[in-house]
Amino acid sequence: MSKKTVSYFYSPDVGNFHYGPGHPMKPHRLSVIHSLVMNYGLYKKMQIYRPYRASAHDMCRFHSDDYIDFLQRVTPQNLQTYTKYLSHFNVGDDCPVFEGLFDFCSMYTGASLEGAMKLNHNSCDIAVNWSGGLHHAKKFEASGFCYVNDIVIAVLELLKYHARVLYIDIDVHHGDGVQEAFYLTDRVMTVSFHKYGNYFFPGTGDMYEIGAESGRYYSVNVPLKEGIDDASYVQVFKPVIQYVMEFFQPTAIVLQCGADSLANDRLGCFSLSTKGHGECVRFVRDLNVPLLTVGGGGYTLRNVARCWTYETSLLIDEQISNELPYTEYLEYFAPDFTLHPDAVTRQENANSKQYLEWIVKHVYDNLKMIQHSPSVQMHDIPADTLASTDHDQDEDNADPDVRISQLDEDRRIEPASEFFDGDKDQDKNEDSNEI
C-alpha cells in the first residue's frame, strides 16, 4: 500500500509557555519533540504547516461565550479582579492562569481545527498535532490542565463532512470532556481506555457510562487498573477497536495519544512501553480511515518526547534508529540516549486476564445494541466538488470502449458492510456463459 500523506501542525512558540512553578504539565515537551522530529529527519517527509490560530469564535463552537471571554481577558496581573470567576470556571491549582494562556489555547486549538479541515478536504490522510488533545476541558469550565477542548472543536469540524466520527483515547485519564460533549449523540462514538477507581482523576469513566438518549451505547469506557503492561493493554485495545469499527463504521477517527499511560509517568500508573503505546497508534493507522492524531497528557518529559517522536515515525511509516540523534535536548535522555529504553517499573499489573476478557465482552455486548447506525448515515453524502471536477476530466479522457476503467475501479469505495467479493462475484459466472 502506498504511503499516506501526513500533515504535521506545529507552532514554533507553542512550547514556550509555562504553567507555573511546580506544575507537572510542561508545554516545552512540544519543543523537545519537534527537535527530535527534525533531527531524525522526519520533518521533510511530511507536509508541514504553521497552523492557524483559533479565534474566540472558533472556541465558542463548543465553549460558552462567558468562559472564553474570561480566558481571553484574564492574566496573572489582573487575576485579583476576577477572583469571583476563578472557582466558577475552575481556574486555580490544576488550571492556573499563566502568562500567555489564551495564546497557548489558540495555538493548540487552531492546530487541531486545521488538522480536521485538511482531513475534510482530503488534502491529507493523517493530521498530527502533538500540542492538542486537551480532553478534560468542559463546555463551561477548565479541568485537569485543559482549558479549551480542541478535540471537541475538531470533531465538530469533522462532523461537517463526516457522518460518523470515532474518538479513541489512550491517555491514562478518562477522556471525560469529549465524552460529555458527545454524550447524547450517535454521530460521535467516544472510546476511552483509562485507569479508573480509587479517587483517580477525573472520577468518571465507569464501564456503565454508555451514553444517553440517542447517544446510548455510543460512549464506550474501558476502565483499567494500575500497572497494565503492553501485552494486557493490546489484548484489550485491539478487540475493542475492532468491534467498534465493525459496529460503528466511522468515516473519520480522532486518536488522543496521551503519553501518561507510559511506565514511570509522573502522574500515571500504567506500565506501557513506548512500543506498546505505539502499537495502538499503528493499529489505528492501519484501519485506513482519515485520522487526526493529537497529544494529551504525559508528565515525564523525556518519555513523552520519545513516545510521540516514535509515533510520528509510525504514522509516516519510517523506521528510525533506537539511538537518539543529537539535539540540544540530548541531556534529557541520559543515561541511555535511546528511543526505547527498557521500561523499568515497580508497579504490579493489577489487571488479570479474566478481568480484561470480561471488560471486552461487556463492550461487545453493548456495541451489539447498536441496531441501526444513525440517521445521518442514510442521507446522501454531498458530492465533493473538487474531486468531481477531476472526475469529469478523467471521464473525458477515458477510453469509451472500456466499461469500467481501472481508474474508476480504484476510485470506487466499497462500504465495509458489503459482503460480495467484487463485480465478478455473481451466481452465474460470466466466463461460463460465453462457452
Next chain:
Amino acid sequence: MARTVQYIPVPRIRKNIPPPNIEEEEDPRHHYMLRSKPGPSVDKEFNPSIDMMVNDYDDERTLDEEEALEGSEDPQTELSNLQKEGDMPLEELLAMYGYGDPGAENASSSSSDKPASSHDPNADKDDLENNMVIDDDEPRKESALHQLYNDIPSTPKQKDHSGASRLLRLSRQPSDEDEEEDDYDYSPDEEDEWKKTIMVGPDYQAVIPDGLCKYDDALPYENEDKLLWDPKSLEEVEFEKFLIKAQEPLVNNAQGMSYVSSSIPVRDDEQALYLLLQCGYNVEEALRRRRMNVVPPTDTMSLWSEEECRNFENGLRTYGKDFHQIQQNKVRTRSVGELVQFYYLWKKTERHDIFANKARLEKKKYTLHPGVTDYMDRFLDEQDIPSCHRSSSPNVNSLIYADPKRQQRVQESLADSLHRTASPNELEKQRDTEGVESVVSVGTSAGGSASDSGINCGASVSALNSEGDTIKGDDSSVAKGSQSSDSLIDVEAGISGVSDEMDDDVALHPSRVK
C-alpha cells in the same frame, strides 16, 4: 493475611455492616477533602452506593494508606462479618440487601447510570438484567471472580466473600437503615466527590450541526495557515543532498550555547526546506538564494550574554520558576517565552549543575540559620524525585494533586514555615558573602564523593572542571585548592548535597549504577 485485608474495600464494608469505628475510617477522606475545594457542580442526587462501584477498581496502595490511618479499626471484626455473608446462600444475601424486595426504591435510583442524566428507564432495567445474568450462574460467577482476584493469595473463604461483596456492589442495595447511618456519619458532600458523573443538559453537550456540508462551501480560513514544507515532487535523496549543501555555510556561523553541533549531516532545516518550497523545488535556485542571504539561524536561540544568564539565575533564585516575575524584574531584554526556552536548555548545562549544587549548599546552611526563601526549596524539590502512589489521586477533583512532587513540597513548606525567622535581606547578604566559597567547596567535595562511590556522575564532575572557566574566568586550580574559613562545614554539606542528588538520579535511572 495483611494483603487480604487490604483488598477488602473499606467503604463497601461500611455499607454492609455497621462498623464499630466509622469515624476513624473516615479520617483519610477528611484529610483529602480539607485540602481541596469542593467541585463547582455538586450532584444532589448522588447515591452513596456508587462508591461501592468505584471501589471495585480500588488498588492496594491507598488502602495501605487508609489502613495506616485507620488505627483502631479492627479488621478481624469486619472480616468475620464478611465471611459470614460470604457463606450465606445467594438468596439470603439478596434478601438481606433488599434486592428481592419489590418495594425497594433504591434499586432504581442507585443505578449505575448517571443519576443526573435524564435517561430512560431502560437504563436501570438493563443494568438489572446484567446483574441477573451474572446471578443465575453462580458457579461460573464464582470462578470468574476467583480469577479476577487470583493474584491475591487468599483462602477459599475469603475469595468467596470478595465474590459476595462484588455481587453486593452489582446489586447496589443499601438497606434503609444503612442509608440513615451513612447520612449520620459522613456528609453527603464528601460522598459526592467520590465519583463524578457525566452531566447532561444544554450546559454540557456540544451542539451537533445537522446534516452534512457540501464540499463547495467556502473554506473559512483557507489562507491563514502557512505551508512550510511539502515533500511531494522531489526524491528524498535530493532533499538530503540539498540539506547537506544548505548546511555547509552555516556550520561556521553556528554558535550560541555549547550544544551547537555539526555531527549530524542530515538534520532537517526548516528554513532551508521552506526556501526550497518557495523556489518551487529548484535546488540550485534555493541554494543560490541561501548563500546570497545568510540569515542567522532562528531555530536555535540568539546568543544570551553572560549578563543575561547571570540575571536569569538570580531571578530563578529569587522568584523560583515564575518566569513572568523574572522577566519583569531581572531579564527585561527577553520575552517570557524566550526565558522558558532558555530555562529548559540551561537546565541540562554545567551552569545549572553549579547553580543547583550551590543552591543545595545554601539550603543546608540556612536550615541551620533558617529563613531560606520558599522558592529555593521549591526549585530543589522539583529536581526529580522518585514518585509513588500515582495510581490513586487523593482528590478526584484535582489532577495536580496526585503529583508526588507537589505532595512532598507541601509538607516541606509546612515544616519550613514553622521555623522561618530571619529576614530576606539578611539572607541576601549572607548569600553574597558566601556564594564564592560555597562553589569552591562543592568542587572539592563532589569530586571526592563521586570517585569514592564509583557512581558515574560525569555531568557534575565535568561541571567542576569547567567551573573555573565559566564562573571565575581564570585559574581553576586555585579554585579547587582554596579553602575558606568555614570550609569544613562546606565540604561536609557539599558531600551530602551531591550524594543526595545522586540518590535521586539512581532512583530514577536504575541503570545508571554500574
